[in-house]
Amino acid sequence: MNNKKKFLPNSWENLGKEYFVSQNNPAASDDNPGTVDKPFKTVAKAASIAMPSDIITVGEGTYREEVVFNKNGHPYFPESMMLLRAAAGDEVYIKGSDIYNPEWENLHDNIWEASLPEELFNHGAYNPYALPLGSGESVQLSRGQIYIDDAASEQVGSIEDLKNYESAFLVSESGKSIIVKFPENKKPENCAVELTVRKRCIRTSFEGIHYMEVAGIRIEHAAEPGPFCLSRPVSLRENPVSGIRVWKRFNAPGTTTGACRLVGGITYKNNSKDTMVASIIDDTVPLGPADVLMVPGREAESFDSGRTWRFTGGGEDNFDPDRSPYEYFLESEHNVLTRHYWKTINHNMPGPHPHFHKGHHTINLEYSYDGGETWSDPEIIDDNGIYFDIVKLDDGSYLWMSNENIPGYDMFFYVKVKFGSWNEETSRIDWESGPELRVPPESSSGGLAEPHCCQLADGRILLFLRQGAKLPSQGFPGYPSIKLYCASEDGGKTWTKPEPLTYDDGKYIYSPRSYQDCFTSSKNGKSYVILNICEYPTQGCDPRTALYLGEIDPESLTVKRDSVAVIDEKYPEHHKLIRFSNFAVVEDANSDNLLLFMKMHMAQACQVRRGYDNNSYLYEIELPE
Numbered sequence: 001m002n003n004k005k006k007f008l009p010n011s012w013e014n015l016g017k018e019y020f021v022s023q024n025n026p027a028a029s030d031d032n033p034g035t036v037d038k039p040f041k042t043v044a045k046a047a048s049i050a051m052p053s054d055i056i057t058v059g060e061g062t063y064r065e066e067v068v069f070n071k072n073g074h075p076y077f078p079e080s081m082m083l084l085r086a087a088a089g090d091e092v093y094i095k096g097s098d099i100y101n102p103e104w105e106n107l108h109d110n111i112w113e114a115s116l117p118e119e120l121f122n123h124g125a126y127n128p129y130a131l132p133l134g135s136g137e138s139v140q141l142s143r144g145q146i147y148i149d150d151a152a153s154e155q156v157g158s159i160e161d162l163k164n165y166e167s168a169f170l171v172s173e174s175g176k177s178i179i180v181k182f183p184e185n186k187k188p189e190n191c192a193v194e195l196t197v198r199k200r201c202i203r204t205s206f207e208g209i210h211y212m213e214v215a216g217i218r219i220e221h222a223a224e225p226g227p228f229c230l231s232r233p234v235s236l237r238e239n240p241v242s243g244i245r246v247w248k249r250f251n252a253p254g255t256t257t258g259a260c261r262l263v264g265g266i267t268y269k270n271n272s273k274d275t276m277v278a279s280i281i282d283d284t285v286p287l288g289p290a291d292v293l294m295v296p297g298r299e300a301e302s303f304d305s306g307r308t309w310r311f312t313g314g315g316e317d318n319f320d321p322d323r324s325p326y327e328y329f330l331e332s333e334h335n336v337l338t339r340h341y342w343k344t345i346n347h348n349m350p351g352p353h354p355h356f357h358k359g360h361h362t363i364n365l366e367y368s369y370d371g372g373e374t375w376s377d378p379e380i381i382d383d384n385g386i387y388f389d390i391v392k393l394d395d396g397s398y399l400w401m402s403n404e405n406i407p408g409y410d411m412f413f414y415v416k417v418k419f420g421s422w423n424e425e426t427s428r429i430d431w432e433s434g435p436e437l438r439v440p441p442e443s444s445s446g447g448l449a450e451p452h453c454c455q456l457a458d459g460r461i462l463l464f465l466r467q468g469a470k471l472p473s474q475g476f477p478g479y480p481s482i483k484l485y486c487a488s489e490d491g492g493k494t495w496t497k498p499e500p501l502t503y504d505d506g507k508y509i510y511s512p513r514s515y516q517d518c519f520t521s522s523k524n525g526k527s528y529v530i531l532n533i534c535e536y537p538t539q540g541c542d543p544r545t546a547l548y549l550g551e552i553d554p555e556s557l558t559v560k561r562d563s564v565a566v567i568d569e570k571y572p573e574h575h576k577l578i579r580f581s582n583f584a585v586v587e588d589a590n591s592d593n594l595l596l597f598m599k600m601h602m603a604q605a606c607q608v609r610r611g612y613d614n615n616s617y618l619y620e621i622e623l624p625e
Helices: 043-049 159-164
Strands: 018-021 055-058 061-064 067-069 082-086 092-095 097-099 105-108 111-115 146-148 168-171 177-181 193-196 202-204 212-215 217-220 235-239 244-252 263-268 276-280 298-302 327-331 336-344 361-368 379-382 386-392 398-405 413-423 428-437 449-455 461-466 483-488 517-520 527-532 546-553 565-569 578-580 584-587 594-602 616-622
Touching (some): 018 043, 043 067, 082 217, 244 565, 276 327, 413 449, 461 517, 461 527, 565 578, 565 616
Parallel strands (some): 061 092, 082 212
Antiparallel strands (some): 146 193, 263 276, 327 336, 361 379, 413 428, 461 483, 546 565
């Protein structure tokens, strides 16, 4: 008999134990040893004794409990990570909510009130309905959430607001009762009502990053979700000094790190401003080995300011693996919708990022005169480069920025400017080449990239540029990890020299090599920049662990330090290379608030990618008047 073990490349034996949890098994008990025949009743019991490399396999059911891990894996040894997984073929939920069956009092119509007794929250003496969701006293929202037939109700600040929603709820000022508007034709006794009662579904008994994996389990309904739990339906971050509020909502499901973002290229389909169009990446299906910048997107539309989306174009009809996601632009004066993309023409181009090089792809622009129902044949604009947003200026002209790799330098870019003018005869935009913006190699490790511009209230154009820090050496003094900016007073024909972006006190704004954007608000006429900010200089593309928004001082073209507001930032348990980056923005036509769509993802260099929240979220940024 041949007892030689089979060779399995790139794998390792399970070094730990496997524990089984099955609440539906009649023999289940937390006094059991956690075997297949004698499983544990709760996930919490298995987590409490799990050691590095152990596996916890959970059977069918909804586990309403707080799961606390006492041990941790190690980032350098992936096999040391604990794995929490669903049994094959089973639907497993871990929820921060409990079933809620109170005595309901009908106030009027379909609005009901019930008490929130303290015994509901004896699990940890944590009552989220008595805690504010925002930091300001004027905010009457709580951290609690109610679900009716598994759908989250909208939380409102006053009883008058209830009528504006199909399903909504209000918490009393004392946090002792809850007032709920149930969906039409539904009464409390005919619905499954769930109430958030736990702060977290999964947490650790220690501080710092948690190295573990979660597979096949839906974790949700926590009042303050961590990195292994779906975000709550809505959360609020207030920035008291700047007066900026940020509402965060779940937007699109994501399961992998194969794409830097799931939602992009957003605009309105036509002048009615009731339907948004965007490119959506369906990240719930395997993406394969495609490069992160060449993951194809499908056309989708939204009727509720980007909260939910549906695919258009007959499902897979517009799914092309050789095409980048569409980027849309609405020419509102003529009610014409455009979309541009790059199309691969050379699959044999060498190098890690061949799409940056001449001859690999074409830049294509298409027009729609019926709100995206039909599209023109593509017009080839260029045969290289990466093109960003089309910007319409106050005088009716257009600017279109792109970046292109400098031949002979790997991943070192310069910026190209194109000017556009509307052609009444063809109902298209005529383009001509403008100036190029460059920096010498000794001043940046990446040149200039990802250009985004906005027009200030006085007509000047402000352009923000990504660049890379350059370490000092004997040959030159080096350059810090910052963003660069330049300005134009003549519609983009000439530009000032790229300069470091600073605060209004003259201090550098440290930022990694990361995506940035800017806009001028229709609400207040002020201009803002969105970027990752670090507390210290950094060399490469990270950290991107916090995303900020800051107001531009139009006189000095600096960022007002007191205006800087946090859009989102990492939890303590998150991996240190979690990224808040590669977002897409559009201004809401109804509220003039900025809508920002961003996927949580990990750095390319991250060794631990699995088990984290890879979903896309909608951030509604409420600016002051």
